[in-house]
Amino acid sequence: MKAVFLIKNGKASTAFEMRDIPTPVAGAGQVLIKVEAFGLNFADVMARNGMYKEAPPIPCVLGYDVAGVVTEVGPSVTNVKPGDTVTAMTRFGGYAQYAVTDARATSKIPAHMDMATATALTTQFCTAYFAAAEMVNLHPGDKVLVQSGAGGVGTALIQFAKYKQCEIFSTAGTKEKLQYLKASGVQHPINYTTHDFEKEIKTITGGKGVDVIFDAVGGKSVKKGFRSLASGGRIVCYGAADMSDKNIFGKVKAALDFGIYHPVMFMMASKAMIGVNMLRVADDRPDMLQRCLEAVTSLAEKGVFAPTIGKIFPVAEIAIAHEFLETRKSMGKVVMKWQE
Ligand SMILES: NC(=O)c1ccc[n+]([C@@H]2O[C@H](COP(=O)([O-])OP(=O)(O)OC[C@H]3O[C@@H](n4cnc5c(N)ncnc54)[C@H](OP(=O)(O)O)[C@@H]3O)[C@@H](O)[C@H]2O)c1
Known part of the structure; x- marks a missing residue:
């Protein structure tokens, strides 16, 4: 063969x-x-x-x-x-x-x-299902941010969040992708090349934040995501695309950009960080x-x-x-x- x-x-x-x-x-x-x-x-x-x-x-x-x-x-x-x-x-x-x-x-x-x-x-739909149904239990009305929503896993996460009647925020990098997000039922498409998702979420939610974030970008995106969570919020980290096109120094910086976390921070803020590797x-x-x-x-x-x-x-x-x-x-x- x-x-x-x-x-x-x-x-x-x-x-x-x-x-x-x-x-x-x-x-x-x-x-x-x-x-x-x-x-x-x-x-x-x-x-x-x-x-x-x-x-x-x-x-x-x-x-x-x-x-x-x-x-x-x-x-x-x-x-x-x-x-x-x-x-x-x-x-x-x-x-x-x-x-x-x-x-x-x-x-x-x-x-x-x-x-x-x-x-x-x-791979893509099972990863999304495992993250959204097994690791996080989505409820109707939950505010959910899907990073890179126009991608393979992103598409599946949006379809599942829509099925669970969530309010969906999602990022992408081109006009065409943002149109795709809208057509997929995303209420708050965010172009990350022109808008800072953290600021957008703050404005749209009146400073409260979102309940669930799915992030495979990694680096700074996770740190900003963690800050964008409401109390009781969870961020699912399942990738580090941000590291893919960087040299060794860029990779080290991206690794540090994730942030440093202590269990007490999770407890006091009542927020959780979940890792997924299918x-x-x-x-x-x-x-x-x-x-x-x-x-x-x-x-x-x-x-x-x-x-x-x-x-x-x-x-x-x-x-x-x-x-x-x-x-x-x-x-x-x-x-x-x-x-x-
Ligand atoms: N942990 C697991 O078990 C697991 C399983 C499957 C996939 N994953 C991860 O999930 C992510 C999505 O996978 P996929 O197969 O569905 O791919 P994909 O989302 O279809 O394609 C990659 C997309 O990621 C976005 N992106 C963000 N930062 C990027 C960067 N620095 N370089 C290139 N693209 C970047 C781009 O969309 P925008 O520019 O529109 O944002 C790009 O179109 C990947 O990071 C992958 O490694 C993890």
Whole structure:
């Protein structure tokens, strides 16, 4: 089979190489999927830039989410069978014509959904669901800020917050993205290139702040977010995009910009900071991942979750697709498709 290997850290144009390798075999509890489409995630960009310590050593095959047809199941797999059309979270290895993964990270694609769209359900929508439904319990009327709301995870968070009847604030960096946020039901879209989100929140809430923040920007954004929380507020930190394009000094500064916190600060202000890493959840709590995936698929069946496809690229254009995601041009999910 063909697989796209990351052979070099750094710029996308020289980072990848297509190679022929043996097709993997499904072991106990695993499924083998003939991949029709695989998704890009911002973590792939971080891995390409050598900033993702969990990524396998180079040369390696990246890829967290695939959609395709099950061709083989290992012993003790009961939730899917050969011939099923599925979406699955892969622990790397997704940039390939076949991918093997844990059956518990695999779910049948909702009846009305195409394969490309379904790639968004596993990593991005599961992360959003885990953050918003398991780590934070959203209530009707809650004021919720979704940073980078036009992105993959951001889109899912907004859809879930809307379903929970929250008042939604969300940031993005272009006019087009702000229109997308409005069309998605965001009551308070904020262009972070022209407006300071902390000041905007202060003004709109009359100084009270918001109840929940989802932040994958990191650095100063977290410090300002923590200040923007109302009493009883929670900030969910699940990424550090701010660090992706910086040199070592910039990274150290961004790390310090997060701020320094003491439990007494949380207690006195009655605020909480929550960390989310789906890779840890997938590795250590596959049962939890399975629960999230089932909930996400069920919400997608009901139409609550409806991933947006930002752009579909042929696999040969992997470098262009990486640049598209890295340079903040994408909205929703970026998908790669194998050509027939
Ligand atoms: N912890 C976890 O388990 C987990 C799981 C999935 C994803 N994540 C994280 O969640 C975030 C979103 O992931 P995604 O795959 O859905 O990506 P995405 O949001 O679709 O794409 C990245 C977006 O982030 C925004 N951004 C903010 N600062 C940026 C920077 N310095 N460089 C580039 N983009 C920046 C840009 O949108 P605007 O310019 O409009 O803001 C950009 O379009 C990423 O940080 C990712 O690492 C974490």
